[in-house]
Amino acid sequence: MLREVGSGAGPEWLTRLSPEAWIRQGLAELSRAEQLLAAHDRRAAVLSLRRAAGMALNGALCVSWREWGRTYVEHVRALEEDQDLPDAVRSAAKLLNRVEVVQEPQVVRLTPPSESARWVDAAKTIMAHAYAVVHGSTGRRP
Numbered sequence: 001m002l003r004e005v006g007s008g009a010g011p012e013w014l015t016r017l018s019p020e021a022w023i024r025q026g027l028a029e030l031s032r033a034e035q036l037l038a039a040h041d042r043r044a045a046v047l048s049l050r051r052a053a054g055m056a057l058n059g060a061l062c063v064s065w066r067e068w069g070r071t072y073v074e075h076v077r078a079l080e081e082d083q084d085l086p087d088a089v090r091s092a093a094k095l096l097n098r099v100e101v102v103q104e105p106q107v108v109r110l111t112p113p114s115e116s117a118r119w120v121d122a123a124k125t126i127m128a129h130a131y132a133v134v135h136g137s138t139g140r141r142p
Contacts, residue, residue, distance in 0.1 A: 010065040019059035019134040026056030026127050033123070037116045043101045049119055050076050050096055053126040060133035079126065092125035 017025065033048035054072020061068065061075075068078035079085060079093035099119060 010061060011070075013070075014058060014062055014065075017058070019062040022059030022062065023056050023127070023131055023134060026052045026054075026059070026130070029055055030120075030123060030127065034120060037120070042116075045116070046096075046099045046101045046119060049123040053093075053096065053123045053130075056127040056130035060130040063133055063136075076126065086129065088125055089129045092122035095119065095122040096126070 029048055029052035033045050033052055036045035036048055051072045054075040057068065057072070057075040057079075066078070066082070068075045068082075076093050076096055080090055080097060082090065096119060
């Protein structure tokens, strides 16, 4: 499931940015997600957290290709089942994947700050793993 860069296994769309640039894009999206949480836009914030994690994962995929799908959300979903990953990363993905984002019209769902902080921490855990893969401290074959 894991193939090193240079094997030609990664798709062309992935090379649009460098691994480091994907990480930076993820960090910018994380900042946007935090602003959306502060504005109490739960749905948009959760989607943005998933995008932030997925963007950072694109950086990791540039270094070590895995079949995690094409979209950011597919990447985060795939993490849950990838037994090669640390438990903390899989647990963080599970948490982000389980957050309900569907809302009924005219219904405001209140989210305690401690709950939304857990979502942000989950995205940061995934992004930290991606950073570690990009910079060679984990996720590569010897």
